[in-house]
Amino acid sequence: MIRLKSMFTGIVIATTSLISTNFAIAADYPPHTINMVAPAGAGGGWDLTIRTVAKTLKDTGLVDANMPVVNRPGGGGAVNLSYMQTQSGKGDLISVYSPPILLTNLTGLTQYSYQDTTPLARLITDYAAFVVPENSKYKTIKEVMNALKQDPKSVKIGGTSAAGSMDHIQFLLVAKAAGVENLRNIDYVSFQNGSLIAQALGGHVDLISTGLGDVAGLVESGKLHALAQTADKRIGTGLIAEIPTVKEQGIDVIFENWRGLFGPKDMPKEAVAYWHDALQKMVATPEWKAALKRNGWDDAYQDEQAFTEFLADTNTQYKTLIKSVFGR
Amino acid sequence: MDILSSLMDGFSVALQPYYLFLILVGGILGTVIGMLPGLGPATGVAILLPMTFSMGPTASLITMMGVYIGAMFGGSRSSILINTPGDGAALAATFDGYPMAMKGRAESALAISAIASLIGGTIAAVLMTLMAEPVAGLAIKFGPAEYCLLMVAALSMTVSMSKGNMLKGFLSMCIGLAISTVGIDGQSGLQRFTFGVLELQTGIDFLVVIIGIYALGEVFKSFSTLGEGGKKAQTKFKKIWISKDDWKRSKWPILRSAPVGFIIGALPGAGGTMASLMCYNNEKQLSKNKEEFGHGAIEGLAAPESANNAASIGAMIPMLSLGVPGSGTTAVMMGALLMLGIQPGPLLFAQHPDTAWGLIASMFVANVILAIVNLPLAGVLVRLLAIPPKVLYPIVLSLAFVGCYAISASVVDFYILIILGVAGVLMARLDIPTSPMILAAIVGGQMEQSFRQGYRISNQDLSAFMDSGIAQGLLLVTVLSVLLPLINTIRSKMVNKPA
Structure with missing residues (x-):
């Protein structure tokens, strides 16, 4: 008897929840629950971004729906990207991504690209920083590039991500703009165990290519010396503001480690319009501005149209580079 | 003298009732x-992270310290009782801890584990207070070449220790190395042995290997005897304590292993797993x-x-004195510090002495509190063995x-x-x-x-x-x-020859 009863309750709950989701998508947006997905484990940059977005939208009352954060890690975001293909046409899933959504596709790790999603908005950005130990013989990024022009093996570049991923590509973009040839011969060394900064402190690599946010503290303490960053203007305050841009040193390129939100492919029109509205309002709230400041993020808001154009341009830029370096 | 008075200031923070309470709650959590397989200190600290925003930097750090050290104590409980390490660092505790429990000595095993953890942790905290700077300097001397050789040394020690048959140990190691090659290769960015499965791109987590081999292996092994109803390992329980003889045998291993664990723990990326396995082999x-x-x-x-506890404290050194996280857990802690507006690194002790020294003092306090909590807790846990x-x-x-x-949230x-x-x-x-296979799966990729x-x-x-x-x-x-066991074998053969 008890078993029958609980089975019945289960069926009722299952049916009502099924009906409610279907109904919500057909009739009005937002639905009762919108899954906010971080395509990586808890604790990383993607995770922090989507949690901050969900919290800000909830606290400010801009989105009246449950927004549980789901972690779907694997394959540098590719596992979630595959999953999103099974959700196409739906409106109850929002995921955060950054340049790897382009890079994993261009280097052949996944067949899906940003074109298999619905870009919703670009929100924030960090920049690349090129950092040397305090006693390094290189004082400017120009000197590094000149050394590489002489001998591409003379400067060993360290980074956290795998070869062909962000830390590698951001350096090569700058090297290419500086006129270094034979990009393929530059030695990039990947330190994925979290020891990258220690390797730089110990002088085991000549230069590390990383995020400005990751080395800010060490640069302030004077143990590491930042040669350049890749924004189009000076960033931050104090010693961080003293880091020159690569542009100032005559290398005409910028690199942005942006983060933005994406829905599944063919997201319903009313859902896209809803998020356009909600996110545009969100980036103007004091809560969001406080979150930017707290996390050291730079505001980089673009709405869905501008973001889609930006993605197309950036994708072409990376594609040319990856083709010339890796031949794939 | 300066250090001593700073540490005393630290204790005056950590011993306030509010902070003691936080350490206690964090420690039990x-x-x-730590006991649950797969959930380690990093997860624990990450779960707590959002709660700490409202508590202020010192309280938040001290709570995380409690969780961190608590997880180190807890990890080996399940190693001893059900042959399933709570995390990588508790792996070595299965080697002799589980056999002890099977022989009806679970009480002594649980007691020595808590006592060794307490002593190891305290020695490491003393070393940390006195030598954080030079050890940090040593840690950054480890470049790729030194890391590689450290892994080679650890592997060769484990293989050569293999009971009786070095060849079988070598074979086991090769399986582990093969497992460690799965995934995207960092240096080339190419996929290896992923067979088009996206989930394999990030490789096979060594914890999955440990849980599979130990927990599942243990259950599968018992299938053949389960039909007979199976015997309970133990039904009568003694007090959780050790005998004088136990103490005599464990004293030196505990004291020797603490500094070794501390130094290996301070190397970014090496950690408690390496430290505990190396000390096991040493002993x-x-x-x-x-x-x-x-x-x-x-x-x-005991070793x-x-x-393992000494290593977990050593792992704090790169974070506190260099601003470089040395392990998954300290990476999460460092993230928390940054969010609270505190920059870890060389300037930490100058800019936020109360937080820094409060944290170090809380290491001492947490170790003592957890040892006290764990002894009665062990008395409850040991009754697991009475479950058929x-x-x-x-x-x-x-x-x-x-x-x-x-x-990894993956069904694969x-x-x-x-x-x-x-x-x-x-x-x-x-x-x-x-064990050679497990160690190879853990260190193979990095080697x-x-x-x-x-x-x-x-x-x-x-x-x-x-x-x-x-x-x-x-x-x-x-x-x-490699040579020592070989020489030993030859020598024993020569001795046996005349007979």
Whole structure:
């Protein structure tokens, strides 16, 4: 008897929840629950971004729906990207991504690209920083590039991500703009165990290519010396503001480690319009501005149209580079 | 004198009732999280992170410290009682801890584990107070070449320790190395052995290997006897304490292992797993009763337990004095510090002395509190052994799967887990030791990557691997670890010959 009863309750709950989701998508947006997905484990940059977005939208009352954060890690975001293909046409899933959504596709790790999603908005950005130990013989990024022009093996570049991923590509973009040839011969060394900064402190690599946010503290303490960053203007305050841009040193390129939100492919029109509205309002709230400041993020808001154009341009830029370096 | 007065200031923070309470709550939470396979200190601290925003930096850090050390205490509970390490660092506790429990000595095992953890942790906290700076300096001397040789030394020690048969140990190691090559290769960005499965791109987590081989393997092994109802391991329980003789045997192993664990823990990326396995092997090498190791030798449990807690404190050094996180957990802690507006690194002690010294003092306090909490807790936990296998094993199975899912949220790992469980049974049948395989799965990836990093940085010059004194020392250890057992065997043959 008890078993029958609980089975019945289960069926009722299952049916009502099924009906409610279907109904919500057909009739009005937002639905009762919108899954906010971080395509990586808890604790990383993607995770922090989507949690901050969900919290800000909830606290400010801009989105009246449950927004549980789901972690779907694997394959540098590719596992979630595959999953999103099974959700196409739906409106109850929002995921955060950054340049790897382009890079994993261009280097052949996944067949899906940003074109298999619905870009919703670009929100924030960090920049690349090129950092040397305090006693390094290189004082400017120009000197590094000149050394590489002489001998591409003379400067060993360290980074956290795998070869062909962000830390590698951001350096090569700058090297290419500086006129270094034979990009393929530059030695990039990947330190994925979290020891990258220690390797730089110990002088085991000549230069590390990383995020400005990751080395800010060490640069302030004077143990590491930042040669350049890749924004189009000076960033931050104090010693961080003293880091020159690569542009100032005559290398005409910028690199942005942006983060933005994406829905599944063919997201319903009313859902896209809803998020356009909600996110545009969100980036103007004091809560969001406080979150930017707290996390050291730079505001980089673009709405869905501008973001889609930006993605197309950036994708072409990376594609040319990856083709010339890796031949794939 | 300066350090002493700063530390006293730290204690005046950490001993306030509010902070004591936080350490206690954090410690108990951490112990529970640490016991569950797959959930380690990093997860525990990450879960707590949002709560700490409202508490202020000192309170938040002290709570996290409680969770961190609690998880280190808790990790080995499940190693001893159900042969399933809570995390990598508790792996070595299964080698002799579980056999002790099976022999009806679970009380002594749980007691020595808590005592060794307390002593190891306290010695490390003293070392940390006195020598944080020089140890941090030593840690950054480890470049790719030194990392590579450290891994080689650890592996060769484990293989050469393999009971009786070095060849079988070598075979086991090769399986582990093969597992460690799955995934995207960092240096080339290419996929290896992923067979088009996206989930395999990030590789096979070594915790999945551990849970598969140990937890599932143990359950599968018992299938043949389960039909007979299975016997309870133990029904009567004594007090959780150790005998005088136990203490005499464990004293030196505990004291020796703490500094070794501390230094290995301070190397970014090496961590408690390496530290505890190396100290286990050390003790086995030094011990007069080698043959008892693996069958419930108390020093074989005391040494890794001491090393593992010492390593967890050593891992704080790169974070506090260099601003470089040395492990997954300290990375999460560092993230929390940054969010609270505190920059870890060389300036921490100058800019936020109360937080920094409060944290160090809380290491001492947390170790003591957790030892006190863990002894009565062990008295409850030990009754797990009274649960008949046909009830206990389904629980172990579900814990194994939940823990596995908690690591990567991927169903693909379930299949890997089951395959490894079967492999665990087969290896036991064929008498192939599993520890070389596990260690190879843990360090293999990093050993290979370090080798290729060093090779690339030195422009393909192998002699770079012998340049530094540290590298030469590690090479010597490797050579000795292979030669010593060999010499011992030859010597014993010569002795036996006349007879």
